[in-house]
Amino acid sequence: MAETLTATNGEVLTAKDFATDQEIRWCPGCGDYSILKQVHTILPQLGLKQEDIVFISGIGCSSRFPYYTETFGMHSIHGRATAVASGLKAARPELSVWIVTGDGDGLSIGGNHTIHLLRRNFDMNILLFNNEIYGLTKGQYSPTSPENKVAKSTPFGSIDHPFNPIALALGADATFVARSMDRDPAHLQNMLLRSYKHHGSSFLEIYQNCNIFNDMAFESYTEKSTKKDEALFMVQGQPLVFGANNEKGIKLDGFKPVIVNLEEGASKDDLWIHDEHDMVKANIISRFFDHVDVEGHLPRPFGVFYQTTRPTYEDMMSQQIAQVITAKGEGKLDKLLAGSETWVIE
Amino acid sequence: MAETLTATNGEVLTAKDFATDQEIRWCPGCGDYSILKQVHTILPQLGLKQEDIVFISGIGCSSRFPYYTETFGMHSIHGRATAVASGLKAARPELSVWIVTGDGDGLSIGGNHTIHLLRRNFDMNILLFNNEIYGLTKGQYSPTSPENKVAKSTPFGSIDHPFNPIALALGADATFVARSMDRDPAHLQNMLLRSYKHHGSSFLEIYQNCNIFNDMAFESYTEKSTKKDEALFMVQGQPLVFGANNEKGIKLDGFKPVIVNLEEGASKDDLWIHDEHDMVKANIISRFFDHVDVEGHLPRPFGVFYQTTRPTYEDMMSQQIAQVITAKGEGKLDKLLAGSETWVIE
Amino acid sequence: MAEQTTITELEEAVIKFAGDSGDGMQLTGTQFTTNAALFGNDLGTFPDFPAEIRAPIGTVAGVSGFQLHFGSKEIFTPGDICDVLVVMNSAALKSNIRNIKKGGIIIANTSGFDAKNLKLANMTSNAMEDDSLGNYQVIKMDVTRMTREALTDIQLGMKEKDRCKNMFVLGFLYWMFNREMDNTIKFLTDKFGKKPEVLEANLRVLKAGYSYGDTTETFTTRYKVEKAVMPAGTYRSIMGNQATALGLVAASKKSGLPLFLGSYPITPASDILHDLAKYKSFGVKTFQAEDEIAAITSAIGASFGGSLAVTTTSGPGMALKTEALGLATVLEIPLVIINVQRGGPSTGLPTKTEQADLFQAYYGRNGECPIPIVAAQSPSDCFNAVYEACRISVQHMIPVILLTDGYIANGAEPWRFPKESELEEIKIEFAKPMAEGEKFMPYARDEKLSRPWAIPGTKGLEHRIGGLEKQNITGNISYEPENHEFMVKLREEKVERIANYIPEQKIDSGPSKGKLLVLGWGGTYGALKAAVRELNEEGFAVAHAHLRHMRPFPKNLGEVLHNYDKVLIPEINNGQLVKIIRDKYFIDALAYNKIQGLPFFKSELMDKIREILK
Amino acid sequence: MAEQTTITELEEAVIKFAGDSGDGMQLTGTQFTTNAALFGNDLGTFPDFPAEIRAPIGTVAGVSGFQLHFGSKEIFTPGDICDVLVVMNSAALKSNIRNIKKGGIIIANTSGFDAKNLKLANMTSNAMEDDSLGNYQVIKMDVTRMTREALTDIQLGMKEKDRCKNMFVLGFLYWMFNREMDNTIKFLTDKFGKKPEVLEANLRVLKAGYSYGDTTETFTTRYKVEKAVMPAGTYRSIMGNQATALGLVAASKKSGLPLFLGSYPITPASDILHDLAKYKSFGVKTFQAEDEIAAITSAIGASFGGSLAVTTTSGPGMALKTEALGLATVLEIPLVIINVQRGGPSTGLPTKTEQADLFQAYYGRNGECPIPIVAAQSPSDCFNAVYEACRISVQHMIPVILLTDGYIANGAEPWRFPKESELEEIKIEFAKPMAEGEKFMPYARDEKLSRPWAIPGTKGLEHRIGGLEKQNITGNISYEPENHEFMVKLREEKVERIANYIPEQKIDSGPSKGKLLVLGWGGTYGALKAAVRELNEEGFAVAHAHLRHMRPFPKNLGEVLHNYDKVLIPEINNGQLVKIIRDKYFIDALAYNKIQGLPFFKSELMDKIREILK
Numbered sequence A, B: 001m002a003e004t005l006t007a008t009n010g011e012v013l014t015a016k017d018f019a020t021d022q023e024i025r026w027c028p029g030c031g032d033y034s035i036l037k038q039v040h041t042i043l044p045q046l047g048l049k050q051e052d053i054v055f056i057s058g059i060g061c062s063s064r065f066p067y068y069t070e071t072f073g074m075h076s077i078h079g080r081a082t083a084v085a086s087g088l089k090a091a092r093p094e095l096s097v098w099i100v101t102g103d104g105d106g107l108s109i110g111g112n113h114t115i116h117l118l119r120r121n122f123d124m125n126i127l128l129f130n131n132e133i134y135g136l137t138k139g140q141y142s143p144t145s146p147e148n149k150v151a152k153s154t155p156f157g158s159i160d161h162p163f164n165p166i167a168l169a170l171g172a173d174a175t176f177v178a179r180s181m182d183r184d185p186a187h188l189q190n191m192l193l194r195s196y197k198h199h200g201s202s203f204l205e206i207y208q209n210c211n212i213f214n215d216m217a218f219e220s221y222t223e224k225s226t227k228k229d230e231a232l233f234m235v236q237g238q239p240l241v242f243g244a245n246n247e248k249g250i251k252l253d254g255f256k257p258v259i260v261n262l263e264e265g266a267s268k269d270d271l272w273i274h275d276e277h278d279m280v281k282a283n284i285i286s287r288f289f290d291h292v293d294v295e296g297h298l299p300r301p302f303g304v305f306y307q308t309t310r311p312t313y314e315d316m317m318s319q320q321i322a323q324v325i326t327a328k329g330e331g332k333l334d335k336l337l338a339g340s341e342t343w344v345i346e
Numbered sequence C, D: 001m002a003e004q005t006t007i008t009e010l011e012e013a014v015i016k017f018a019g020d021s022g023d024g025m026q027l028t029g030t031q032f033t034t035n036a037a038l039f040g041n042d043l044g045t046f047p048d049f050p051a052e053i054r055a056p057i058g059t060v061a062g063v064s065g066f067q068l069h070f071g072s073k074e075i076f077t078p079g080d081i082c083d084v085l086v087v088m089n090s091a092a093l094k095s096n097i098r099n100i101k102k103g104g105i106i107i108a109n110t111s112g113f114d115a116k117n118l119k120l121a122n123m124t125s126n127a128m129e130d131d132s133l134g135n136y137q138v139i140k141m142d143v144t145r146m147t148r149e150a151l152t153d154i155q156l157g158m159k160e161k162d163r164c165k166n167m168f169v170l171g172f173l174y175w176m177f178n179r180e181m182d183n184t185i186k187f188l189t190d191k192f193g194k195k196p197e198v199l200e201a202n203l204r205v206l207k208a209g210y211s212y213g214d215t216t217e218t219f220t221t222r223y224k225v226e227k228a229v230m231p232a233g234t235y236r237s238i239m240g241n242q243a244t245a246l247g248l249v250a251a252s253k254k255s256g257l258p259l260f261l262g263s264y265p266i267t268p269a270s271d272i273l274h275d276l277a278k279y280k281s282f283g284v285k286t287f288q289a290e291d292e293i294a295a296i297t298s299a300i301g302a303s304f305g306g307s308l309a310v311t312t313t314s315g316p317g318m319a320l321k322t323e324a325l326g327l328a329t330v331l332e333i334p335l336v337i338i339n340v341q342r343g344g345p346s347t348g349l350p351t352k353t354e355q356a357d358l359f360q361a362y363y364g365r366n367g368e369c370p371i372p373i374v375a376a377q378s379p380s381d382c383f384n385a386v387y388e389a390c391r392i393s394v395q396h397m398i399p400v401i402l403l404t405d406g407y408i409a410n411g412a413e414p415w416r417f418p419k420e421s422e423l424e425e426i427k428i429e430f431a432k433p434m435a436e437g438e439k440f441m442p443y444a445r446d447e448k449l450s451r452p453w454a455i456p457g458t459k460g461l462e463h464r465i466g467g468l469e470k471q472n473i474t475g476n477i478s479y480e481p482e483n484h485e486f487m488v489k490l491r492e493e494k495v496e497r498i499a500n501y502i503p504e505q506k507i508d509s510g511p512s513k514g515k516l517l518v519l520g521w522g523g524t525y526g527a528l529k530a531a532v533r534e535l536n537e538e539g540f541a542v543a544h545a546h547l548r549h550m551r552p553f554p555k556n557l558g559e560v561l562h563n564y565d566k567v568l569i570p571e572i573n574n575g576q577l578v579k580i581i582r583d584k585y586f587i588d589a590l591a592y593n594k595i596q597g598l599p600f601f602k603s604e605l606m607d608k609i610r611e612i613l614k
């Protein structure tokens, strides 16, 4: 599935080149380890020079990521990774900029920068580690925690209706929106590569298990016994099928998605064909979001929900400067300082 | 169209009761005047006591609104009206809380509080005065200004892709999303009433002309000569029709909305019937957002895009407290201070 | 039977339990603390968490510690350095070796010093075998092995058995300090009542640890720490953040105002949010906002609505609240802002303590924006301090900043908690409905210069407030030059006038005039008091005063300061209060600073004071 | 022909043009200013906008003014109060009456005093008719009528004709001050070249105004203000915000660093963003962020990438940036933060000036977070000040705060602008690629204590930085107690060491030792200088020194201060620098404060100084 890019700069890098000398300080068993590993695995495939890569993070467990990745990096302040990265990318469009953020960092305190980044469409990759909890501050509920979540700050259950991060990103006019999970290395690598290849802002939500404060939040999608029935892997141009033997499919009844069984007479030809360029379909499938406990719920989709192309902010910024310089010539400081009207005192 | 509520508290209030002694300091001709007037017109129809109404605003031209409205009010700080109001409503669920904000106040600096308010679903009414410009600071482009906007801070045209506020609100799981305009008093009054009647967060985008810094931004939708062809008024249960003689309609071709002409053979029966409870349709129609200059563009919709019901934050908060008190009894301070383990020194 | 052990009586002792985060050291420490408290010792404790959630097992980053200071005399701090250090592994020894007294006792779990553990701790030589611990009395015991042996016939997995290790140590310490173990037995019974196997295992290991002391020949010394003479009354143990939460509920109750907390989690302040979230039966509303700005502005909204409104945070979060603090100042509404200070600047040292946000509290806003400041001085004192902050805030219609710090927030001490009936009423009155035709003046003033609190829902009081400069009395927007100057001075005077409603500054210890006054504020209280008391006993003429009110200062402070030849201001920062005092009272106060994320040691303070008095 | 008018020679004059926002007073003022400048006068100007965008016509809130001070002697301010006040309507008179000298001239447009205008201005009596203006020379003219009359045969609507009113006044003033009108004629021709009717109308009214003076009998006095003796050179007129923008471009050019501005609009800082957005041909990148936090953090990102990174704002926006300032401090990267101060606290007086954000700049962050501060003292000086801020920032690898204020940001003065070649190079070097196997040390230090600027894209320099406490040299995270104290002191010392790279403090006017030193900072420069100069001429032994560098102070500042018996520190705030000086140099400096959203008047300063010297 994963298309492998080969290094084009002569240097051959391996995943090991991206490890740093810093001790990794996540809890043993944390989903962050797998994500780190998959990122280190795909980085050498991008044909980039190591020094041209930058990882920017906010604050949170996930945000320690840059310390463990031998590229340029900044562990900034809570919620602002997206804004720091925007400035960097605007200033240095040629760099490959990656943002690592959490559900608290990127959707609570940093929610605004995230949606503004998406509408501006800087060519960057946002990896949102969603563990549906505040890990670093030891277990408060987050804006993605399901309703009634009992956590440190909600001993009687939370009353916040959570964000649907995919729907929010679509609402903010993101040009690439995808979901993956820590426990499916192949899928995650593929999604990371797809995020990188997209020219524009890539929003990749990654389900990540916090085994200390929110263990098994995604077990239905990650555990062998339930994964096939609960996780729906979207493949471009292919019908939406899932289930142990791919025996289940999604059909649209008008606008209403329904589950049909191919072994019980439904035909593959009637199934919804995934089209990641179709915004309407993306909107519908983004709403496959019911809790697994809900009777008759739809499976949770993974893969690319939506992809489109729009000029990137940094390209337009550079173009505008180039156009002005072409039209007016390079600025002359002496002329600028003199302004439009001067007089001479002798 | 507008359903009129009648006052139930004995007192009979009129629009005049809601005027204050403060000189109104908007530019002559500003669209804010009309909005103020429509609000003052509907307030007496709500059956509320004057002292139970609160208007909270941020900073911006629009945010001066509370000074001109004889209720409780706060002109807070830039972007935070939504957050101030959330605290007030949580503390005092019985009050009728209205938020007045601008496209800069509510979507730029305050964007995060807005989306969090919508997901939490406090029962409040957000009036977003969208003039696609920063008025108070004298004319910078805003996050709703169209691309290539030449404004104070973008002398060569803006390169930001604007938010589609309706789509953003839907992405944030708003329970009531509507659009109106300053220059259609009847429609605006109706939408204000609908916003009020909705139990939950009402997001009402109001197109508002800033005749000083962004004059005529919405003229296609507000001027007689073009309004019928460019503005599409959505009515629950009715087909989507527009045009001088309501001769045009919207039909869905698969998921693709197309304009058909009823005078040229298209049938009313094939038209899209507006259903404000249908999230999929709301998502599609929210994307009728092309600039009027775009060849073959769809008309801009006005009215209620979407409405659904979900428990409000403040109700759940109060319920949770009530439940705990029912279960455990009212808290006893002496018991609380003593904690679980004490010892006595004699 | 072991040879006769001698029992040495101690006035005080400091024990530190240190091990891996998974070793249960916090529980062990708390159990010993409860035991000491129930016995009647005075005490102070401080937990010492790793910065990471769960750093890799066995590493220095993963060491978790709990320090307890108890005695038959008054105890003011968790102790400078320990008499007894328990280390469950190599990393625990490595990170605590400099916190133990020369000649002190190290109790080491030898199985934590195998090759693997040594390597994880980056230790090149085995301290159990080399002579690096020559200055200490080392008691080696293979806790792991002995725990397992005690449980051979119990039906539990090895992992679960090993989890009882800490009980062995606890039992041994009980033996060593000659204690009954009833409280722990009861605790275990309550906790594991439904898992009899686990209960049995824990009890058995606890007793095995005790017996180990009793039956082993090597240990010839046991200790005894007698009851302290403490004021009669009922006590509990309390941590600073707990006390803050309780103080807020108490203030809510005694003012009749519903409590609203707008907060965003941040270490070390989050526990106040956690605690208050539990107190729903008191009608407390906690709102976990999307960020600190929403936290404080939601509280402003709640205050406008008539709640006792509070926001809690730590340094970086405080930075985000500063714009809204300006709003609250111009609105002149009550609001309590609690900053549990941590090491800065920026993210800094999130789990370490510091007093470096005083300047921020004093000056960290745009424009002339004075805000009263109150500081808490010990874990239990957080209760009094926050109660006082609430009182000032609602009675003077003004935002108030309360400064606590990570050290007292997480530290614990015995607390003779008050009865509800003993707490002073916080009287407040909302503005009354207006008679028909009367015009409400939202910025009218009383003798405190405070304005009416007029809450929505009150007939005739409709009014609008905001952050633009206000005209006095009417509250209308005013761009008048003279009005602005008037209002700036009025807001300043309003803060200053609070000095009429607070107690005068007292001398805590030492003579009321003399050579040297040690002036402190906040969480350094215990260390300063202990140091000064001890020096007084040694005959030095040094006094200690501690500020509760940082802004305004008590009216007599200048006088107090001028009663001494010299004033020394020790702070856990690079010198902040000292600058304010120098400017304000024009005295050449001396600074003494420590900026290590750690509290002062009594000993270093004593050295410093002796040096000055030389 | 009118009777012979006398021509009086003046050394200096202050004129204020005041009218409704729609009356074109800014244009009129600018034209007269250009005229005076081209003629060779020294001058200073200040516009006085209404706080509202377009307040209702005729109201006091809608009055727009422009003040010009010009002379044959050196001019340092736009003038305290005016010699000549032009008022186009009642509201303009009402809001400016107290800004005119006793005996001064009021030129009043009588049609602006009809019943409607009086009512809009809330004036109960007509000042044109009552005797309230007895202390002034009032020149009444019906400008509206005369304008219309001059244009009877022109094909324009009444509204458009009325729009020429201001030209009548301008023409009259040109006559009164005995001026040629070439510059305005040229200006109008350029502006309305494509609308001949409009051009014709404006020219005709301009001339009519001039002739009105010439032909009317009533006016017997004309004035003459000779050329000033100014240093030879080429001049332009410049406003503070313009100068700031130019200084940034110049610093970018002379350092070779691309300029990046992250900003969010806020009055009175927005114009810097507007100007820089125009300079695309210099490769300037301006990013209008979603808020101030994104503005500064995007600049931090750009700085990390190797840009000359800047963020601009005013008070409330500065409040929002304080958390990120802490980050920049720990990161030790260059960043220039410009605060164009306005009246606070909170939203305050958004269009009025103040110097009340000095404390915020000094102390407004969590933790010990020292940041160098530079202040600009006049409109043109903003260029030098920002250039200096950039130099310090990139050469010392440190964020630098530049304080300007609304007064100098919007004020204008003649500027003998430098040539590119005259500007000192700002030398910087990025860290060089590492040789294979060498390890890069991001927190290694040079003699300035600054660390290498290692930008992405440079081979072998990959490294990670962040807001947690850093180990010196390696830049690794460190929770070591001693390291923290070391780093806090190092960051402080790094700021202090900047004093080795800045000039010593000079005395601006007056004796170098003596009775009284007036110490100022920022936008009060002109007023202080004018007051002290005049007092020196009167024989008073008073000196004036003005601070460019607010942190660190020049090394010799203490010495300078101690050369005088007394030090007076006048500030447009409630006393901020004075507190810092009192603490730091332990001298009993006197404060003199004005908090009215207005600059100092020379006269009030002179009174104050005389009082002290009495």
Ligand SMILES: Cc1ncc(C[n+]2csc(CCOP(=O)(O)OP(=O)(O)O)c2C)c(N)n1
Pocket (backbone or CB within 6 Å): A059, A060, A061, A062, A063, A077, A078, A101, A102, A103, A104, A105, A106, A129, A131, A133, A134, A135, A136, A137, A142, C264, C265, C266, C267, C292, C316, C317, C320, C347, D323
């Ligand atoms: C301004 C500020 N507010 C709060 C915090 C405390 N804080 C650090 S990380 C975090 C949330 C972490 O949650 P998330 O982003 O989901 O990351 P995770 O730890 O779950 O990976 C919080 C509240 C902070 N560091 N700075």
Ligand SMILES: Cc1ncc(C[n+]2csc(CCOP(=O)(O)OP(=O)(O)O)c2C)c(N)n1
Pocket (backbone or CB within 6 Å): B059, B060, B061, B062, B063, B078, B101, B102, B103, B104, B105, B106, B129, B131, B133, B134, B135, B136, B137, B142, C323, D264, D265, D266, D267, D292, D316, D317, D320, D347
């Ligand atoms: C913290 C802060 N940043 C910036 C400003 C300046 N400011 C005031 S209103 C405004 C934007 C106004 O735009 P909008 O919200 O669209 O309101 P409008 O004036 O168009 O009604 C800005 C940038 C401010 N007052 N406070």
Ligand code: SF4
Pocket (backbone or CB within 6 Å): A025, A026, A027, A029, A030, A031, A032, A061, A062, A131, A135, A136, A209, A210, A211, A212, A213, C053, C054
């Ligand atoms: S707390 Fe949770 S998210 Fe954080 S490191 Fe541990 S397991 Fe991972």
Ligand code: SF4
Pocket (backbone or CB within 6 Å): B025, B026, B027, B029, B030, B031, B032, B061, B062, B131, B135, B136, B209, B210, B211, B212, B213, D053, D054
């Ligand atoms: S600037 Fe625009 S939005 Fe503001 S008051 Fe004037 S017309 Fe209205």
Ligand SMILES: [Mg+2]
Pocket (backbone or CB within 6 Å): A060, A102, A103, A104, A129, A130, A131, A132, A133, A134, A135, A142
């Ligand atoms: Mg998380």
Ligand SMILES: [Mg+2]
Pocket (backbone or CB within 6 Å): B060, B102, B103, B104, B129, B130, B131, B132, B133, B134, B135, B142
């Ligand atoms: Mg706007």
